[in-house]
Amino acid sequence: MSKYLVTGAGGFIGGHMVDRLVREGHEVTAVDIKPLGKWWGVNKDANNLFNHNLTHFSTCQLAMKDSPDFVYNFAADMGGMGYIENNKLNCMMSVLINTHLLKAAAGAGVKRYFFSSSACVYPDYLQNEADVVALKEDDAYPAMPEDGYGWEKLFSERMCRHFTEDLGIETRVARFHNVYGPRTSWFGGREKAPAAICRKVIEAKWSGSNEIEIWGDGEQTRSFMFIDDCIEGSSLIMGSHVDYPINLGSDRLVTINELVSLVEDIAGIKLERKYDLDAPKGVRGRNSDNTRIMEELGWAPSVSLEEGLEKTYQFVYDEMLDD
Numbered sequence: 001m002s003k004y005l006v007t008g009a010g011g012f013i014g015g016h017m018v019d020r021l022v023r024e025g026h027e028v029t030a031v032d033i034k035p036l037g038k039w040w041g042v043n044k045d046a047n048n049l050f051n052h053n054l055t056h057f058s059t060c061q062l063a064m065k066d067s068p069d070f071v072y073n074f075a076a077d078m079g080g081m082g083y084i085e086n087n088k089l090n091c092m093m094s095v096l097i098n099t100h101l102l103k104a105a106a107g108a109g110v111k112r113y114f115f116s117s118s119a120c121v122y123p124d125y126l127q128n129e130a131d132v133v134a135l136k137e138d139d140a141y142p143a144m145p146e147d148g149y150g151w152e153k154l155f156s157e158r159m160c161r162h163f164t165e166d167l168g169i170e171t172r173v174a175r176f177h178n179v180y181g182p183r184t185s186w187f188g189g190r191e192k193a194p195a196a197i198c199r200k201v202i203e204a205k206w207s208g209s210n211e212i213e214i215w216g217d218g219e220q221t222r223s224f225m226f227i228d229d230c231i232e233g234s235s236l237i238m239g240s241h242v243d244y245p246i247n248l249g250s251d252r253l254v255t256i257n258e259l260v261s262l263v264e265d266i267a268g269i270k271l272e273r274k275y276d277l278d279a280p281k282g283v284r285g286r287n288s289d290n291t292r293i294m295e296e297l298g299w300a301p302s303v304s305l306e307e308g309l310e311k312t313y314q315f316v317y318d319e320m321l322d323d
Helices: 012-023 057-063 088-092 095-108 149-167 193-207 227-238 256-267 291-297 305-322
Strands: 003-007 027-032 048-051 070-073 112-118 170-176 211-215 246-248 272-276
Touching: 003 012, 012 027, 012 227, 057 095, 070 095, 070 227, 088 149, 095 112, 095 149, 112 149, 112 227, 149 170, 170 227, 193 211, 193 256, 193 305, 211 256, 227 246, 227 291, 246 291, 256 305
Parallel strands: 003 027, 003 070, 027 048, 070 112, 112 170, 170 246, 211 272
Antiparallel strands: none
16 A cells, blocks of 8 residues: 555546556545635545645645655646637746745655646647657657747646656656547536537537538548546556656557547537637647557557447437436
């Protein structure tokens, strides 16, 4: 048994990681800025649950008071494309979380520190075509990441590197590619494409409108990783020798139109598509090159997009019934 601190534990990925660590029998401290009543799926078996604003160094020190062996930092002010394109300052402020957590972790003698980065660190100029070449880890430089959110992630990656070089704290960095699944945000502006499309399809079916609004022309491409694969991959990276940023995502490229079709198949409906060409849509194409993580750790996603979307659709459906 080890001691773990999980930040962003009231959110999507952090909450799932807490579940895994509790199942494995570890002592877990879980922290999020949200009040406990608003956490996604609070795991009552976690040893300590705290509502802290980790942008402050003093609260990061408080979170470390039990001297954890390992830290998973999933805390960030972020959301889907609609959020990060319109809240660049809020996204950039997350740099305070990682910086202060690293400093507090070094002072607490943490053995290893995991930072959840993003594919948004990759340059826009490599993502201008729908039929995009999959992004390799070395493609992050020369740097021109997503404005706001991407810059924060890239800067925080380098903070991890320099804390390792100068203070000796071991760090691990995973570049997540579009994580989705149950217990994710599905309304309110922070939801990502899979959950948003599930909600829109359900709304269209229930209302009888038989229409769905799609941001952009629907031909922009992405790859999507199911939450179970994300948690497994993150755990492998944390325990590995890989001390540099590494991709963690699916390498199956699909258009948004194809994603809509998959959800329509699950719902048993076909909808008329209305395209909002002025809506936020991000880069034209993005995919993960998984060569390095396969070579280093033997990891590849195990949950198909069809299977993951079925589980996500059912989650959103149940949430909407209860809303």
